[in-house]
Amino acid sequence: MxxxxxxxxxxxAVLMGYPCHAAAAAAEYFSAALSATSVFPGETVRVExxxxxxVLAQGDLPAAFRTRLEYDSARLHFLRTETSDQLQSxxxxxxxxxxxxxxxxxxxxxxxxxxxxxxxxxxxxxxxxADPGSAGISVQIDQTADWxxxxxxxxxxxxQLSFSIRxxxxxxxxxxxxxxxxxxxxxxxxxxxxxxxxxxxxxxxxVKFQADAADGGSVRVNRQSLQRAGETxxxxxxxxxxxKKSKSQYLIRVNRAEPPDSAEPEESAxxxxxxxxxxxxxxxIAEKPSSAQKNGGSGTFKSSxxxxxxxxxxxxxxxxxxxKASQKGASSPSPVYSETxxxxxxxxAGGTRNLYIVGGQADNLPIWILxxxxxxxxxLTAWNAWNSRGKR
Numbered sequence: 001m002x003x004x005x006x007x008x009x010x011x012x013a014v015l016m017g018y019p020c021h022a023a024a025a026a027a028e029y030f031s032a033a034l035s036a037t038s039v040f041p042g043e044t045v046r047v048e049x050x051x052x053x054x055v056l057a058q059g060d061l062p063a064a065f066r067t068r069l070e071y072d073s074a075r076l077h078f079l080r081t082e083t084s085d086q087l088q089s090x091x092x093x094x095x096x097x098x099x100x101x102x103x104x105x106x107x108x109x110x111x112x113x114x115x116x117x118x119x120x121x122x123x124x125x126x127x128x129x130a131d132p133g134s135a136g137i138s139v140q141i142d143q144t145a146d147w148x149x150x151x152x153x154x155x156x157x158x159x160q161l162s163f164s165i166r167x168x169x170x171x172x173x174x175x176x177x178x179x180x181x182x183x184x185x186x187x188x189x190x191x192x193x194x195x196x197x198x199x200x201x202x203x204x205x206x207v208k209f210q211a212d213a214a215d216g217g218s219v220r221v222n223r224q225s226l227q228r229a230g231e232t233x234x235x236x237x238x239x240x241x242x243x244k245k246s247k248s249q250y251l252i253r254v255n256r257a258e259p260p261d262s263a264e265p266e267e268s269a270x271x272x273x274x275x276x277x278x279x280x281x282x283x284x285i286a287e288k289p290s291s292a293q294k295n296g297g298s299g300t301f302k303s304s305x306x307x308x309x310x311x312x313x314x315x316x317x318x319x320x321x322x323x324k325a326s327q328k329g330a331s332s333p334s335p336v337y338s339e340t341x342x343x344x345x346x347x348x349a350g351g352t353r354n355l356y357i358v359g360g361q362a363d364n365l366p367i368w369i370l371x372x373x374x375x376x377x378x379x380l381t382a383w384n385a386w387n388s389r390g391k392r
Contacts, residue, residue, distance in 0.1 A: 028052060028055055028157075029051060029052055029053075029055050029056060029062070029144075029155040029157070030049065030050070030051055030052075030065070030141045030144075030155060030156075030157040031049075031050050031051075031052065031157065031159070032047060032048070032049050032050075032139040032141075032157070032159045032161060033047075033048050033050070033161070034046070034047060034048075034137075034161050034163055035047075035048065036163065037162075037163045037164065038163065038164045038166055039126050039163060039164075039165060039166065040126070040165075040166050040167075040168065040169055040243075041126050041127060041128045041129070041130045041165065041168045041169075042125075042126065042127075042128050042168075042169075042243070043125075043126055044079070044123055044124065044125050044126070045076065045123070045124045045125075045126065045137075045163065046121050046122070046123050046124075047069060047121065047122040047124070047137055047139065047161065048118050048120075048121045049067060049118070049119055049120045049121070049122075049139070049141070050117055050118050050119065051115035051116055051117065051119055052116065053114050053115060053116040054116075060146065060152055060155075061112050061114060061146055061147065062112070062115070062144050062145065062146060062152055062155060063106070063107040063112030063145065063146050063147040064104075064105060064106045064107060064143070064144070064145045064149075065104075065105050065141055065142070065143060065144045065145070065155075066102070066103070066104050066105075066141070066142055066143040067102070067103050067104075067105075067120070067139065067140065067141045068100060068101070068102045068103075068139075068140045068142075069100060069101045069102075069122055069137055069138065069139050069140075070099065070100045070137070070138040070140075071099065071100070071101075071124065071135075071136075071137045071138075072135055072136070073098055073099050074130070074131075075126065075127070075130045075131075075135045075165060076124040076125070076126065076127075076135065076137070077124060077125045077126075077127055078096045078098075078101055078122070078123075078124055079123045079124060079125050080123050081094050081101075081103065081120060081121065081122055081123070082120070082121040082123065083119065083120050083121075084117070084118055084119055084120070086113055086115055086116070086117075086119060087105065087113075087115075087119060087120070088107070088108065088109060088113075090108070091105060091106060091107060091108055092104070092105045092120060101122060103120065103122075105119075105120075107147070111147065112146070112147045124137075126165060128168065130165050131165070132164075132165050132166055132167045132168075133164065133165055134162060134163070134164050134165075135162070135163055135164070135165055136160060136161060136162040136163075137160075137161045137162075137163075138158075138159075138160055138161075139157075139158070139159045139160075139161060140157075140158045140159075141155075141156055141157040141158070142156045142158075143156075144156055168243075169216075169241070169242040169243035169244075170214075170215035170216060170217070170241055170242040170243065171241050171242075171243055171245070171246045172214045172215045172217065172241055172242075172246070173213075173217055173239045173240060173241040173246040173247050173248040174191040174192075174213075174214050174217075174239060174248060175189075175191055175211055175212065175213060175214065175219070175237070175239055175250060176191065176212045176213065176214040177189070177210065177211065177212040178196075178209060178210070178211050178212075178237065178250065179209065179210040180198055180207055180208070180209055180252075181207055181208040181209070181210075182200055182204055182207060183198045183199055183200045183204075183207070184198070185197070185198055185252070186198070186199075191214070194248070194249065194250050194251060195250075195251045195252075195253070196250070196251070196252045196253070197252070197253050197254075197255065198252055198253070198254045198255070199254075199255045199257070200226070200254060200255070200256055200257065201256075201257050202229040202230075202256060202257040202258060202259045202260065204226065204256065205225065205226055206224045206225045206226060207224060207226060207235070207254055208224055209221055209235070209237065209252075211237050211239075213239050213240075215241070215242055216242040217239055217240055217241045217242050218239070218240045219237060219238070219239055219240075220237070220238045220240075221235065221236075221237050221238075222235065222236045222237075222238070223235055226254055226256050227256065228256070229256050229257065229258060229259045230256065230257070230258040230259070231256060232253055232254065232255050232256070233253070233254045233256065234251060234252070234253055234254075235251075235252045235253075235254060236249055236250070236251055236252075237249065237250040237251075237252070
């Protein structure tokens with residue numbers, strides 16, 4: 001007897017618990033969820049409405065329902081809805097009054113589809129001026145009915161969704177630090193100065209920068225390598241703000257110095273100093289003229305029309321200097337040149353004549369003196385011709 005009573009109690013418990021389990025499962029047919037639990041001002045929030053066909057009781061197939069979403073208009077702005085391919089075009093209609101969105105689904109086909117997964121998504125935007133903190137959206141699903149317009153209240157659902165609004169992202173797109181790996185920026189770095197110059201040596205082929213963005217921004221440097229020596233390279237540093245919207249750029253002109261061997265071609269192009277001519281007796285040495293030569297050579301430059309005594313003394317002096325030069329050239333391994341700045345230098349040509357270059361001792365004759373001389377000579381010539389004609 002006791003055994004029978006125990007079995008009856010177990011059967012009754014099972015029969016009584018089954019409808020409760022089925023009702024609990026049926027209550028979870030609809031569900032609502034947020035796409036994110038933390039957002040920034042300017043971002044969007046999605047409320048996705050899903051159906052789970054696996055919990056439907058036998059013979060139950062919802063063909064219509066109504067959903068209502070209530071939100072804080074100071075923190076959210078309703079944008080639009082998106083429906084899945086399960087819902088026929090035009091079968092879902094919605095209305096927004098600024099504080100709540102009401103949508104109605106009614107199947108207008110020959111039979112109701114078996115909904116499963118995400119059916120409808122409601123998209124909201126968080127305004128830029130939204131205060132940080134927590135916010136919520138109330139979701140209510142009711143008036144669930146089948147194709148025969150029979151209400152299925154066991155599938156109605158009401159959910160409270162909450163999320164947080166984080167402080168707005170920084171819009172500052174400036175640098176807090178900019179340091180080159182070599183050299184010094186001109187002018188000194190300042191977040192408000194956008195253009196700089198940097199001078200480096202000719203042996204520097206690349207420059208790196210330590211660049212830090214302000215308030216969590218990001219930095220990108222377009223290049224590190226430099227142009228050839230003597231050229232200018234422009235390096236651009238791009239700063240993106242934390243909000244990914246604001247951007248700014250800094251320009252650094254890197255001037256690479258000329259290579260040190262660039263001046264050699266100019267020096268080699270200059271004419272080399274003239275060397276003394278070599279005669280048959282060897283290398284001649286330029287000597288300082290004697291006192292007799294100075295006295296004879298004072299005044300303006302004179303040609304071969306001078307006195308014979310001076311020419312003879314000059315020739316003897318030249319011969320002596322040539323012989324002395326030959327002896328010195330034979331005894332010493334290399335020629336020795338003596339320089340003087342006080343008087344003219346005599347450079348022997350072929351060992352027989354000396355050419356004295358005298359400068360800065362007499363000014364050029366004025367043109368009018370030359371003209372007068374020409375006129376006087378012309379007059380004398382005419383006078384002589386006239387006298388000779390009269391005598392005949």
